[in-house]
Amino acid sequence: TIVPSQETHGCNGSLPSGERGRRKSRFALCRRNKANGVKPSTVHTSCTPQAAKAISNKEQHSISYTLSRAHTVVVEYTHDSNTDMFQIGRSTENPIDFVVTDTVPSGQSLTDAQTIQSTISRFACRIICQRNPPYSARIYAAGFDSSKNIFLGEKAAKWRMHDGHMDGLTTNGVLVMHPRQGFAQDSRPGVWREISVCGNVFTLRETRSAQQRGKMVDSECNQLVDGSLIDLCGATLLWRTAEGLAHTPTVKHLEALRQEFNAGRPQCPVGFNTLAFPSMRRKDVLDEKQPWAYLRCGHVHGYHSWGGRRAPEVEAECQDRECPMCRAQGPYVPLWLGCEPAFYVDAEGPTHAFVPCGHVCSEKTTAYWSQISLPHGTHAFHAACPFCIHPLRGDTGFVRLIFQSPLD
Incomplete structure (x- = not known):
């Protein structure tokens, strides 16, 4: 047992x-x-x-x-x-x-x-x-x-x-x-x-x-x-x-949520190219269909480089950028599905992302972990993403993602 x-x-x-x-x-x-x-x-x-x-x-x-x-x-x-x-x-x-x-x-x-x-x-x-x-x-x-x-x-x-x-x-x-x-x-x-x-x-x-x-x-x-x-x-x-x-989503369930999301064919609102989360086996490899998001507002895009920006693998480390949809300035990062099922408090779809790392999971999962102050060093505490332990930023530590549905 x-x-x-x-x-x-x-x-x-x-x-x-x-x-x-x-x-x-x-x-x-x-x-x-x-x-x-x-x-x-x-x-x-x-x-x-x-x-x-x-x-x-x-x-x-x-x-x-x-x-x-x-x-x-x-x-x-x-x-x-x-x-x-x-x-x-x-x-x-x-x-x-x-x-x-x-x-x-x-x-x-x-x-x-x-x-x-x-x-x-x-x-x-x-x-x-x-x-x-x-x-x-x-x-x-x-x-x-x-x-x-x-x-x-x-x-x-x-x-x-x-x-x-x-x-x-x-x-x-x-x-x-x-x-x-x-x-x-x-x-x-x-x-x-x-x-x-x-x-x-x-x-x-x-x-x-x-x-x-x-x-x-x-x-x-x-x-x-x-x-x-x-x-x-x-x-x-x-x-x-x-x-x-026994009541936690399984890896198979997370994969089904990923496929369901991709089947909806969300689009970049600027380039109109179809976006898709990569398979969990390629969870750390940037894909050409990778969803990117402006974490201040939550607008999801495909990767784009305005004015000769650097390559995607460098972009995540850049300064805050301005969202072309709403002009909000904030981190612009690739989105990654949270792959560890044991961290989920429910089995809902990937609708929210931690700020500023961009790991995506359900709303209640992001809300729960953003409330926890994890010990840091020998005397400090701070909230962190459970998937990558990166310290959270912003008022809540997470953002609701805004996806563009296909126009056809």
Whole structure:
């Protein structure tokens, strides 16, 4: 049985470097053949031989909380036959099930040199899923390394809870946002929270890596729901449940919408040439029938170069241009269909475009994502296109497209 899956932002359905191994644009979490979940058991409050043994034993999961050079609290974790554990991070070591890398606005992965300065933790987080219905999934900050240990050093934010157990936060933190009213056409963004190593929920710190934790939110929990966003400080993941995906448009449905649009033979109002969205396999290759739009007003044209303008591949980077239909000045860009079905909140046609990237999808999908402030860097937030992660511009961040029907 396929249980919740997650989607990465920024690549419009596929990674620029290709899908391979544990580095993909989407992952499906399935019930493992053998349970590998763990749960906390013995707590060692001093540096006893048993604590040292738990840390050195590569068959024993443990979390170490270093309070000072002379004092470390070690929590042993024992096998849980009722859960499966999946780990996410930048590391390519075996304990990481899903390898994620930083996403930049262009949709291109960082170079090797840039990856060295990545803000994504090598062992960023872990998700614990129930092996039996209702397959609930809970997220925890930090993942176990190759020695099955999690170490929180002296400088990491950590504290002792009322029940005597320890808890803490990772350097750049794991943030989660649950949508209100589910992930559907009536969805509204929720509030960003930080998840601790033990899965408790907190308000955000002043900055991403501040020593002082936020306030604990007792009324909320770390259980993921359909449409939950997980931010790892450099990459944002979208969590979809199997039930939610069953009501989401498929790639075939998006292709049918593309063909239906093209069958209407929309025309350029100036050149009268027929426009058509290219196939999804050629989603990044400019076509001669490619629709272009003035994003200030939404008028759709074919590509044209007034006064000896530059080639189309350069044009998208040019300054704002004046629409010949209404004289509104704004970005003039090629339009691309949003190819990742999991980002859609409904199954309606491509009528609106994000500004200024030109990715096209349904009205309610653009409205939903334009309301979400995604974490950016270590302390900023901004709305962005989910298909390419480009920051949105304008009053709303999207525009209704105005197509010219054929005159014949």
